[in-house]
Amino acid sequence: MSHIDQQRFILSLQDVVKTYVMGDQKVHALSGVTLNIRKNEYVAIMGPSGSGKSTLMNIIGCLDVPTTGSYSLDGEMVANKSEGELAEIRNRLIGFVFQTFNLIPRSDIFHNVELPLIYGGIPRAERRELAERAIEQVGLADRMKHKPNELSGGQRQRVAIARALVFNPSIILADEPTGNLDSKTGEEIMAMFDKLHDEGQTIILVTHEDLIAAHAHRTVRLRDGKIETDELRRDAAAA
Secondary structure (H helix, E strand, O other), X not given: OOHHHHHOOOEEEEEEEEEEEEOOEEEEEEEEEEEEEOOOOEEEXXXXXXXXXXXXXXXXXXXXXXXXXXXXXXXXXXXXXXXXXXXXXXXXXXXXXXXXXXXXXXXXXXXXXHHHHHHOOOOHHHHHHHHHHHHHHOOOHHHOOOOHHHOOHHHHHHHHHHHHHOOOOOEEEEEOOOOOOOHHHHHHHHHHHXXXXXOOOEXXXXXXXXXXXXXXXXXXXXXXXXXXXXXXXXXXXXX
16 A cells, blocks of 8 residues: 555554464464555444454554554554554554543542643643543543542543543544443433534444444454454435
8 A cells, every 4th residue: 555545544453463472382363454544434343352443442542552563643653653643643543441430549630631631741821721622522631639549430531531621632532432321321321422523533443232333433353463344334324
């Protein structure tokens, strides 16, 4: 694929292989994955345990690099970056939302959301403005000084979404974002992802639940380290 072709996609993996050496054995977690995602797509990645979806998420999220193959994210080739360069790309281009929220218990909501901006060297006044805007975006402006243990599970996940949004990332990467929530609260969180997508955000969702994946417009299923199916939802294809 040419550089011009890659520019059409916010994310482009070409023939990505990831091999782990475990003792005398080589484990092929990904075996030649090619995946292209456009700006403002809403994609669910699914697959059974051991299918490679966690490895794929780690590579997309710049938490790991391919053994072979190429990866372009928002026009940058990232497959051969150093740890420090990967950390900078992660902070700037990717907003993570995890199943376990990953909030700092002793810090209030404002500080939890502000943290990526501190790491990014953003000046204090600008940090305050960006963090407050992200917290307001998820409907928690009146909870800014509360600590995580003073919030419900759904509210904590909203804080995690605000933290993911604070740098205005190219991609929101959500790993089982409703896994620790009851079904009603999970649907409320998914409604928030739907709204973010409607506002122009690119969302990649890793899940094992069909009901959660149904919110996405495209579903990529992995099996044995390869893409088994890659399907657009019928109404999304028609649009």
